[in-house]
Amino acid sequence: MRGLVFTEFLDFVEGVAGYDVVDEMILRADPASGGAYTSTGNYPFTELAAMIGALSELLNTPAPELIHAYGKHLFGRFSALYPAFFEGPQDTFSFLESVESIVHVEVRKIYPDAQPPALKAERVGEAGMRLEYRSCRPLGALCLGLIEGCAEHFGERLDVSHQPAEGGLSILVTRVQASAA
Amino acid sequence: MSAEFSPTPSCGEPVGQASEEPPSLTEAQRASADAAQEALRLERRCRRERAARREAERLLEEKSSALYEANQRLATLNADLETVVAERTEALRDALAEAEAAKARSEREAMHDPLTGLPNRRYLRAAFEKMTGAARAEGKAMAALHLDLDRFKLINDTIGHAAGDHVLLHVGRVLSESAAGRAFVSRVGGDEFVLLMLFDGDLAEVTAFAESIVRDLSLPIPYGASQLRVCGSFGVAHARGDAINAGALLANADRALYLAKGRGRGVVAHYSGALEQAIRDRKALGDEIDDAIRSRAFEPFYQLRVDARTHEVRSVEALARWRHPDRGVLGPGAFIEIAEDHRVIHRIDDIILERALGDLAAWRAFGLDIPRISVNVSADRLSQSNLLERLKALALPASSVSFELLETIFLEQAAEADFQRLQALRDLGVALELDDFGSGHSSILSLTQVRPRTIKIDRRLVQGLGSVESSGVMVRAIVEIAAALQVRVVAEGVETGEQAALCAALGCDELQGFAICRPLPASALAARARDIQREPAAALGLEGAA
DSSP states (O other): OBHHHHHHHHHHHHHHHOHHHHHHHHHHHOOTTTTOOOTTSBOOHHHHHHHHHHHHHHHTOOHHHHHHHHHHHHHHHHHHHOGGGGSSOOSHHHHHHHIIIIIHHHHHHHOTTOOOOEEEEEEETTTEEEEEEEOSSOOHHHHHHHHHHHHHHTTOOEEEEEEEETTEEEEEEEEOOGGGO | OOOOOOOOOTTSSOTTSOSSOOTTOOHHHHHHHHHHHHHHHHHHHHHHHHHHHHHHHHHHHHHHHHHHHHHHHHHHHHHHHHHHHHHHHHHHHHHHHHHHHHHHHHHHHHHBOTTTOOBOHHHHHHHHHHHHHHHHHHTOEEEEEEEEEETHHHHHHHTOHHHHHHHHHHHHHHHHHHHTTTEEEEEEETTEEEEEEEESSOHHHHHHHHHHHHHHHTSOEEETTEEEOOEEEEEEEEEEGGGOOHHHHHHHHHHHHHHHHHHOSSOEEEOOHHHHHHHHHHHHHHHHHHHHHHTTOEEEEEEEEEETTTOOEEEEEEEEEEEETTTEEEOGGGTHHHHHHTTOHHHHHHHHHHHHHHHHHHHHHTTOOOOOEEEEEOHHHHTOTTHHHHHHHHTOOTTOEEEEEOOHHHHHTOOHHHHHHHHHHHHTTOEEEEEEETTSTTHHHHHHHHOOSEEEEOHHHHHHTTTOHHHHHHHHHHHHHHHHTTOEEEEOOOOSHHHHHHHHHHTOSEEESTTTOOOEEHHHHHHHHHHHHHSHHHHHTOTTTO
């Protein structure tokens, strides 16, 4: 898994809980890399899973909730780190459409060994979009957090519902009118 | 689901601290333990960050190596590409050079005559423009000299195209050498060349230049074992300043050439207003001749030939006359040259032959004994491909027709095919006669080539008899040669009884001339023939002389 996901995760945890929690989490998870991550490196997903598990115990918070919150944080970091991907899309739906066709294509060019998830987007009526998320990793919550971060980025309110699907999630996103808010 | 993540520790106590502390520790001890704990955390953090940095450096190094290798591969690829580009550029340069050369070749071909290598008509136009500018700038006059070869067609038709090409190459060389530095030379048609020259205004300079070329062209051209002869005529036009105009100058030179051709061979004619009129007259006359041929206004007049000793009628010569609606009966001098020019002379020959045969049949039907009739045959007629078929169709009376060959030119350059044609005529029963014998420079040779039945001694030799000493000697020599070759001899142009007597004494077989009979129309001839047949000496007034 991309090192960036790890370094951002540690930054996220440190940001919200302090380095003491980061340190304790690493000690408990005891990852093979010793908790030393670099954004351009590549690390086993199991290390992240172990750290999330340890954090969940430490903070007494369900892991999906943690992952969801991290996803939202991560989107903000993406928009800061990779502004080029945000030059075209003007709203959440168009950005989500570009994830599979543009973002992941570029990621594979830079990291030929990368295994980004699949995110098939399909518009449903005027204000809806169905997303089929498929990944080799159980990170559906991360995906949901990223979608939420995306909506926040474009200043839109979305109603997100999902149900499990083979190898991932089937997600329905609906734009919520400002007046209804 | 969207609830904000709140980092509340599960135990509600500071992370990493034991949930239960020994109550025995003092504040100072606790602070010291916290500090030690904090120091350990910092140490671990430092270790992790150092490890992360080393990892990052290793990755960086790895990326650098990969980049270096990629760069090396790119450099190799670049070098390969440069080689390919260089090769293609080289190939392209070669192709471009080839294309340039081809362009230059085709431009040259477009501007030059392929046979002689001389500039062609297109080049002439370009050169004209350039020279016009030079003439105006230098205040000079410009002359266009249009050369047409005389007798070229004859060589081409009778000896062959190879000989024709040989002549053209020779003429091209003569012109180039003569004109070097003085004039522009171009070949504008089969046997036509146009020269352009600038001159100070003295037309004599241009005339002298053209005449020197005419002289050079008249020299024999070696061709294999034999020699070819051509000559050329020039039509010259000139203009000065703003009056120089390509179309007009070239057209005027062409008109002058037309007139030059009409005046004979090897002529240099200059364009002028009078010339324009002469050309119009010739053109009009040409048209009239065409009309006359269509309306069969040409008819034979006849002159009797008699035996030199017995004065019996031996033959009649058919002479072409033109019964002109306004100008009366015209002799050959009025039309032969233009008819030759218009290449219609063979049609006149044809009309005369046909009508003469009709007259002969009529005379014989009325019991008049005319043993033989002779007609003049031009080289043009002789070279007509349908001549033999035409003669066969006419069903010539046996042993009664002679062809008088006028053109010694033809005989000088005749090829084997021509002699075969003469033989074919003999096979048809046509006797051959050589006209104007003694006037051409190769007459003796023609005796063996043509093997005529009869020769007709040129009137100038006959008329010299009695006054010019050498005439008698020459007539006697001709008679002796003819006798040796078993060729009959006719004395032409016999105008007096004395000449008739001398010719008879020198051994001529037959006499022809005003002393015997003036040219007469068919209707008048019969009467004259009967007179002579009845009482030859009296009718001819030759008693005294005989």
